[in-house]
Amino acid sequence: RAKKNLSQNYEFYSSEMEEQMAGRLALLRTLRQDFSQDKLQLWYQPQIALDTNKVIGMEALLRWPTEQGGFISPAVFIPLAEYSGLIVEIGAWVIQQACQQIKLLQSHGLMDLRIAVNVSMPQFRNPLFVQSVIDCIERFGVAPELLELEITESVVMDEPKMVIDALNRLKSYGIKVAIDDFGIGFSSLSYLQQLPLDRIKVDRAFIRDLAEPNGTVIAETIINLGKKLGLATIAEGIETVEQAEVVRAMGCEEVQGFLYAKPMPTAALLEFLRANKA
Numbered sequence: 634r635a636k637k638n639l640s641q642n643y644e645f646y647s648s649e650m651e652e653q654m655a656g657r658l659a660l661l662r663t664l665r666q667d668f669s670q671d672k673l674q675l676w677y678q679p680q681i682a683l684d685t686n687k688v689i690g691m692e693a694l695l696r697w698p699t700e701q702g703g704f705i706s707p708a709v710f711i712p713l714a715e716y717s718g719l720i721v722e723i724g725a726w727v728i729q730q731a732c733q734q735i736k737l738l739q740s741h742g743l744m745d746l747r748i749a750v751n752v753s754m755p756q757f758r759n760p761l762f763v764q765s766v767i768d769c770i771e772r773f774g775v776a777p778e779l780l781e782l783e784i785t786e787s788v789v790m791d792e793p794k795m796v797i798d799a800l801n802r803l804k805s806y807g808i809k810v811a812i813d814d815f816g817i818g819f820s821s822l823s824y825l826q827q828l829p830l831d832r833i834k835v836d837r838a839f840i841r842d843l844a845e846p847n848g849t850v851i852a853e854t855i856i857n858l859g860k861k862l863g864l865a866t867i868a869e870g871i872e873t874v875e876q877a878e879v880v881r882a883m884g885c886e887e888v889q890g891f892l893y894a895k896p897m898p899t900a901a902l903l904e905f906l907r908a909n910k911a
């Protein structure tokens with residue numbers, strides 16, 4: 634009887650898993666098709682200097698529109714793209730779009746604005762990755778310090794030596810490097826000094842905690858750590874004036890979050906930047 638139950642359970646889970654797998658494969662097929670048909674979009678979320686309230690740059694974020702007028706969350710399709718390797722091609726497109734966008738902003742008189750792009754592990758595994766980023770920058774004639782690569786702790790921990798080596802080469806060319814979602818991964822504290830970083834992004838989770846009792850400890854520690862290492866710190870996911878004031882008091886210089894702006898397509902970004910400049 635127990636055996637029967639077990640096998641029933643097994644069948645139940647197995648068919649559910651099969652269904653899930655089939656669903657993911659179908660989604661991946663659609664992603665591949667939509668990407669090849671130029672249907673992915675790159676949106677931009679402004680990053681603001683707390684002392685001047687001016688935009689200093691933006692983070693590029695992928696958007697995958699559906700036929701129904703909505704979007705499929707990057708939390709759903711980025712892991713699929715990473716797992717399948719498609720992220721290598723998509724990521725190259727993202728970097729190219731970002732370089733093009735920097736030139737576009739400059740043609741509108743919006744100079745010195747940096748664009749940060751997220752980079753996944755499979756991109757680093759490509760031995761031509763570093764050169765392809767440099768080639769892209771040269772092809773568009775972009776100042777390298779206007780491009781920033783965001784990597785997460787998990788990317789570093791996966792293959793520290795290889796990633797540190799690639800980042801060193803990018804860094805010596807002038808490209809900026811930020812560590813994203815800092816503090817939520819398995820701590821890469823031991824690698825922090827070896828990483829050629831410019832900026833630490835305090836994860837949204839610690840900003841959300843700021844209102845809790847003892848909720849300020851982690852954010853403050855990360856900001857102090859950044860300071861001691863001579864790095865810029867940016868707080869992600871700022872949604873309230875109170876959160877902005879708390880991180881400012883802690884010595885954080887830069888912020889990004891819905892309080893200031895949500896990610897937006899190019900036309901809206903241009904308007905936002907013009908208004909912010911004035």
Ligand code: C2E
Nearest residue numbers: 694695707708711727751752753870871872889890891896
């Ligand atoms: P991330 O790099 O940590 O990006 C920040 C995420 O926080 C974005 O979610 C952004 O829309 C969201 N966010 C910003 N401010 C706020 C706020 O005040 N409140 C809240 N609730 N959320 C805020 P998004 O666009 O859904 O992207 C999710 C993740 O997907 C990104 O996290 C990044 O890991 C990944 N991703 C997005 N675009 C790319 C890409 O081009 N390449 C790669 N490899 N990953 C990407």
Ligand code: MG
Nearest residue numbers: 692751783813
């Ligand atoms: Mg990011």
Ligand code: MG
Nearest residue numbers: 813814834869
């Ligand atoms: Mg982040």
Ligand code: MG
Nearest residue numbers: 785813814836
């Ligand atoms: Mg994230």
